[in-house]
Amino acid sequence: KGMMLAEQVAEFYPDLMDERFESAFALYHQRYSTNTFPQWWLAQPFRMLAHNGEINTVKGNINWMKSHEIRMASSAFGDTAEDIKPIVTPGSSDSAALDSVFEVLVRAGRSAPMAKTMLVPESWSKQAVELPEAWRDMYSYCNAVMEPWDGPAALAMTDGRWVCGGLDRNGLRPMRYVVTGDGMLIAGSETGMVPSDEATVVEKGALGPGQMIAVDMKKGLLFHDTEIKDKLARALPFGDWVNSVRDLAEESDALTETALFSGEELRKRQVAAGYSIEELEQVLAPMAEDGKEVLASMGDDTPSAVLSEKYRPLSHFFRQNFSQVTNPPIDSLREYRVMSLKTRFGNLKNVLDESNAQTQILQLESPFVGNAQFDNLVKHFADGLAQIDCTFPVGGVGGLQAALERVRAEAEDAVASGATHIVLSDMAQSEDLVAMPMILATSAVHSWLTRKGLRTFCSINVRSAECIDPHYFAVLIGCGATTVNAYLAEDSLADRIDRGLL
The missing domain is CATH 3.20.20.70 (Aldolase class I)
Known part of the structure; x- marks a missing residue:
């Protein structure tokens, strides 16, 4: 990671050019900063995750995380439990904040695919008829435990054992993948970013809204969306647990x-x-x-509260926060x-x-x-x-x-x-x-x-x-x-x- 052009990475990190340097996976993210000032410590990927997009709900998510910290306890952290707080470092970008929370969930014992499911779930409550009941129970459990981090997102993440890619519930950022004949998965925002021999390609595809693709590095197995979600939903008795929700x-x-x-x-x-x-x-x-x-024009020609002879409620002081980058409009049917x-x-x-x-x-x-x-x-x-x-x-x-x-x-x-x-x-x-x-x-x-x-x-x-x-x-x-x-x-x-x- 670094503030540099792509071709400069290999020169900056000479160990990447060393023949002895081996890795079974790589996460790579090339982008420029859109919502934050470019700084070294905000260069991606972070400790476990790379994110293309933006988290629109980040203010609320960070505040709720502060509230959760008081009750946050895990035997995984032992005597150092207080040292990890605050979970989200002040001044973090939305991607860095998401990475921090993802990391704490993983370090406390959850797998990378489960952490992604908790933080960025697919839309489930209105699609209940189409989703298997075991999935609905799992999402209902996630909803009871954690506030979703919402906004356009293509994510690549790893916990060391699992390497996975996934999209937000609207599918507002692209993610395409290729599986090659020699057992390699290449996934990213666009096709053709890593040259591969077309003659040996086993499968090509694109992830849909809320979908995931994952590789278990320990067993060398590839899991498509349905397979990984079935595996997660079977892992714990979510169905019994969500019966407690009134x-x-x-x-x-x-x-x-x-x-x-x-x-x-x-x-x-x-x-x-x-x-x-x-x-x-x-x-x-x-x-x-x-x-x-009610439909109205965007203009507001009423005098501001300080100049007005009439009382203006405090809500008039607030205006909608909107994204700095372009997202497709969501019509009422899709909404x-x-x-x-x-x-x-x-x-x-x-x-x-x-x-x-x-x-x-x-x-x-x-x-x-x-x-x-x-x-x-x-x-x-x-x-x-x-x-x-x-x-x-x-x-x-x-x-x-x-x-x-x-x-x-x-x-x-x-x-x-x-x-x-x-x-x-x-x-x-x-x-x-x-x-x-x-x-x-x-x-x-x-x-x-x-x-x-x-x-x-x-x-x-x-x-x-x-x-x-x-x-x-x-x-x-x-x-x-x-x-x-x-x-x-x-x-x-x-x-x-x-x-x-x-």
Whole structure:
């Protein structure tokens, strides 16, 4: 590896030209830096992995990894367990971060193909009919243990015994392979990158979305996608383990939704949350009628919050993070097949472990829950529930700051005392109490618990009046919310239905 042209590698490393230097495999990556500044220590391949593409979810993945570190334990590391933290070195590129986590999974005992399956799984929940049940159980287990690292990715990796290549669930980067007559596998982003005798080629092919190809160097065996996944799915009793996952989807779908506020009380709360007629009619109503987000131009000609006479919610400050390199657009039909809002919550266990303790969690099909669904969730939370009021007194200076510190402290105390589910709510707002922006409250609790190493012990469930559009939902989830109940938006829809406007 190095910051150089391809032909300079052999001159820089003279041992590569030495006849005595032998290896059964080689990982090679020639690229220029797209999302990070070119530096020696970020040259690829890394310790175990080379990656072409980018990890779009890297910020969230790194934060979750920080949260997992507190519970990360493996007999493989013995007395040096604390020396390997932080797992991801600050300043790493997305590829370097992925390599660090891949390495820790492998060093703790997982094989390279299993580590790839955990980190970059194929899409499985919407394709359940087509996949073998053993595979679905394995992916369900992976989903319970680890957050997927998502984005366009062609990966080449090794743990010393296994050498494998694989793609992300969308297949947004190419990987082609050739198997030669003298027992060599050549795989890479394009055909013909290694000259081979066409007359002796046994097989040619390309990996599809989420697929893998692997070689067991110890036994000298080649495994295609189906063979390696069958082998992984048989290795552990995933089917028995995933029976511990409690799926609340069927139960919550059967509930009848009810409004919490109506009439004059609803009007007051709508004004307090900053709702406008425009939002009710042009943002909320189309979503209820068509189940689609409202279409609008990309421009924003409203005055910025600091200059505006009207209140602008904190969500307007955030804009979508998008990729710096070109990816094909994903249409709604393809999106349905490869994207899922499946949400897990509860007390997340040690990611380096392999046991049914990791699957003792609750699961929903979506993080967005209605009023009746939220009440039902609270029943399931039972004794592990802690409710925190997210309002602060009217008037005075520094009220919001003090309230945020109170909310953080209450959350920390609750989790330290054994709470596994936190509910943050602004429903107590009144003439004397102002609701704090729930984005602030959520991120304050999430980042504080992450810093204290407590985030994986609990879920954060948010009841927000201000949340009215998909962007606000997305910002809340991005700030660390596990589930979101937009109770006032739902009540506003119920009111419009009662008045015959919907």
